[in-house]
Amino acid sequence: MNTWFSQLKYLVIGTLFGIIFVKAEVISWFRIQEMFRLQSFHMYGVIGSAVMVGMLSVWLIKKFNIKTLDGETVVFHPKKFNKGQIYGGLIFGLGWAITGACPGPLFAQIGVGATVVAVTLLSAIAGTWVYGRFRDQLPH
Amino acid sequence: MTILEFLQQPWPWYIAGPLIGLTVPVLLLVGNKSFGISSSLRHICAACVPAKVPFFQYDWKKETWNLLFVGGILLGGIIAGSVLANPAPVAVNPQLVTDLAPYGITDFHSLVPGQLFNWPALLSVRGLLMMVGGGFLVGFGTRYAGGCTSGHAIMGLSTLQWPSLVATICFMIGGFVMANLILPFILSL
Numbered sequence: 001m002n003t004w005f006s007q008l009k010y011l012v013i014g015t016l017f018g019i020i021f022v023k024a025e026v027i028s029w030f031r032i033q034e035m036f037r038l039q040s041f042h043m044y045g046v047i048g049s050a051v052m053v054g055m056l057s058v059w060l061i062k063k064f065n066i067k068t069l070d071g072e073t074v075v076f077h078p079k080k081f082n083k084g085q086i087y088g089g090l091i092f093g094l095g096w097a098i099t100g101a102c103p104g105p106l107f108a109q110i111g112v113g114a115t116v117v118a119v120t121l122l123s124a125i126a127g128t129w130v131y132g133r134f135r136d137q138l139p140h
Numbered sequence: 141m142t143i144l145e146f147l148q149q150p151w152p153w154y155i156a157g158p159l160i161g162l163t164v165p166v167l168l169l170v171g172n173k174s175f176g177i178s179s180s181l182r183h184i185c186a187a188c189v190p191a192k193v194p195f196f197q198y199d200w201k202k203e204t205w206n207l208l209f210v211g212g213i214l215l216g217g218i219i220a221g222s223v224l225a226n227p228a229p230v231a232v233n234p235q236l237v238t239d240l241a242p243y244g245i246t247d248f249h250s251l252v253p254g255q256l257f258n259w260p261a262l263l264s265v266r267g268l269l270m271m272v273g274g275g276f277l278v279g280f281g282t283r284y285a286g287g288c289t290s291g292h293a294i295m296g297l298s299t300l301q302w303p304s305l306v307a308t309i310c311f312m313i314g315g316f317v318m319a320n321l322i323l324p325f326i327l328s329l
Contacts, residue, residue, distance in 0.1 A: 007208055009170060014209035017163055018216020023147070023224060024156030027217070028251035030232045033240075036319030039233035045153030046160065047293060053161025054175075054298030061165060068172050075172055079286065079296055081303040088284025089292075089307040093314015095277025097323060098270050100252070102289040103282060104177040106275075107210050111217015112225075114252035116259050120275035127279025128181040132195035138284065 018108045027108045029100025036097050082140040088131075148226050164298050173205055176291030178282035180210040243327040266329040285310070 024046055025031050034040035060066065061074050068074060096102055099120055101109055106124060109117040131138070167173040184207070186200040229248040237248070245255050261267030282288040285307045287296060293311065296304020 007205055010173075010205040010208040011212040011215070013163070013166060013170070014212020015216040015219065016212075017160070017209075018213035019220045019224065020151070020156050020159045020216075021213065022217055022220035022251070023151040023226075024153065024160075025150050025230060025251060026156065026160075028230055029253050029256070030230050030236065030248060030251070032315075033319055034233055034236055036315045037236065037239070039235050042153050046157040047289070049154060049157030050161035050294050051297045053158045054164040054294050055300070057162070057165035058168075058298045061168060066169065068169050070171075072172055074168050076299050077174055078299075079292075079301045079303045081306065082286075084284045084286060085292075085303050085307040086310050088281045088286065089310025090281070090314040090317075091277050092281025092285055092288065093311040093316075094318040094322070095274050095279075095281055095314075096289075096311060097315040097318035098274030098326070099278055101278070102177070103181060103278060104210070104213055104288070104290055106278070107213040108217035108220075109252050111214045111219075112221030112251060114250070114254075114257055116257050116262065116271065117252065119262060120257075120271045120278075123272045123275030124279030124282075125181050125184050127276040127281070128178075128283045129185045129189060129193075129196075129279075130276075131280045131283040132182070132185060132193050133191075135195050 017104075018111060021105060021108045022112055027101060027105035027112070032097065032100040084138070084140045087139065144223075147224050150226055150231070161294065161298075164295060171205060174291070175295040176206070176287055177210060177213075178279075178288040178291060179203065180206045181279050182283060183207055240327075243324075245327075264329075266326060269326055269329070281314075 021027050026043070026046055031040070031043055035043035066074065099106070101117070101120070103124065106117055106121045110121065164175050167175050182196070183200045183203045186196040186198060190196040230251060232248060245253055247253065247255055256267070257271060262271060285292065287304070287307065289311065292304040292307040297308065
């Protein structure tokens, strides 16, 4: 099968995912402010139930050794601890509360018509680049 | 009420959350892919400005699926923001309305507040800090942490990775500090 065509399914999954993001108002700056001010349960409910469903799915996949559509064994990538998860995590948290968006919602925000968020996205790409450039000098 | 009108309402957390969670098994079973969004920013760097930085020297074309996935999110935003758009303002906690009023944020009609995030605002200190500064922190922080809300909080916790729990707790601490202690100062600029 043409590789481009077989990859199109990710575009479709992404589109559905983007629609859910917008309709759940997860991409709303207001909802993020409510979350960090403990003024609404909404975001906690979204993230909490997403994690629950994710956990249950992964447990089922492991328990019954469910294969991928191509018949492969599902591969999990364990994450190794390093101090970056602390420093980077705190830095991302600061940015999340300012922009009201993690990386996924940035794309969706542009989609709903907030075109200026393209600047925020470019800046996020620049941030990723600067991290990559100075990675060796940063504590991990 | 038509189906379209039904879909145009904001979706409650107990519908949206589980659907977001389902992305984990869908990506795993469809193509053995681990759910994660911030990596796309790295792939964009690797594709466009690798500049001989070792961190960006890898075959990003193998990760095309991730770029298509975020392209889909953008497309989903366009569809949800037009056909499925909710005409009513975002229903926020009245306390937040009171909290934001002194900073001139009074319009709750769009998900992204137009009074804060708009092109002319890029020329103001507040706008520059929020859009350019905030974006930089998001991109730098997620890569430094090795993931964002999707890769760590959802995928990482789903696979019971304790480093992801550490990262998620730090995301929340950073967010609480910013929203409650620093953002009021930035908003007043």
